[in-house]
Amino acid sequence: MGHLAWKALAGIMFVNGSLGILAPRFLIRSLGVKPDLEPGMIYVFRMFGIRTLFIAIDLVRRPDERQRSMREGIIVHATDASVALTAAMLGQLPARPAIMVAGLSTLNTILAVVGARVDTRPDRGSTGIRQAR
Numbered sequence: 431m432g433h434l435a436w437k438a439l440a441g442i443m444f445v446n447g448s449l450g451i452l453a454p455r456f457l458i459r460s461l462g463v464k465p466d467l468e469p470g471m472i473y474v475f476r477m478f479g480i481r482t483l484f485i486a487i488d489l490v491r492r493p494d495e496r497q498r499s500m501r502e503g504i505i506v507h508a509t510d511a512s513v514a515l516t517a518a519m520l521g522q523l524p525a526r527p528a529i530m531v532a533g534l535s536t537l538n539t540i541l542a543v544v545g546a547r548v549d550t551r552p553d554r555g556s557t558g559i560r561q562a563r
Contacts, residue, residue, distance in 0.1 A: 431544060431548065433548075435500075435541045435542075435544040435545035435548075436489050436496055436500060436541070436545040438541055439486075439489065439500075439503065439538055439541040439542060439545060440486045440489040440490055441486075442534070442537075442538060442541075443482045443483070443485055443486035443489075443538070444483065444486040444487075446479070446482055446534075447478075447479045447480065447481070447482030447483030447484075447485075447486055448479065448483060449479065450475045450476060450478050450479020450480070450482060450483075451476055451479035451480060451483065452479075454471070454472045454475035454476055454479065455472065457475055458471045458472070458475060460527060460530075461523055461524070461527040461528075461531070462523065462524040462526070462527045463523075485499065485503065485506070496545070497545075497546055500542045500543075500545040500546035501542075501546045503538070503539075503542035503545075503546075504539055504542045504543055504546060506542075507535045507536075507538035507539040507542055508535070508536075508539045510531070510532075510535035510538070511531075511532045511533075511535035511536045511539060512532075514528045514529075514531040514532040514535060515528060515529075515532045518532075
């Protein structure tokens with residue numbers, strides 16, 4: 431289950447990060463915001479995209495650090511979900527797109543929790559749950 435969790439999370443983050451960099455207007459419009467009226471959003475989405483893409487690449491390239499990345503990801507994704515819901519409550523984002531973003535970030539949080547609990551390093555096997563120290 432841990433291998434599936436980190437792979438799913440890396441895949442989701444790779445797609446969203448790439449879209450943030452290459453197609454920020456598409457993502458901005460999906461939030462109900464007009465990029466021509468809010469051109470600064472393009473910059474923000476590209477920054478978000480590169481962060482997301484680098485985390486996804488780290489999950490794939492650095493198996494010895496994967497559990498640490500997953501643990502840190504719990505905070506990152508939970509924060510993303512909270513920020514989306516807060517933006518909706520403050521009227522900064524329409525409710526529907528904010529709930530969609532919060533839902534995806536919550537899914538990412540769950541995947542990070544599951545992935546952080548299982549040692550997914552190639553030399554350790556995939557069956558054992560991490561032992562408490």
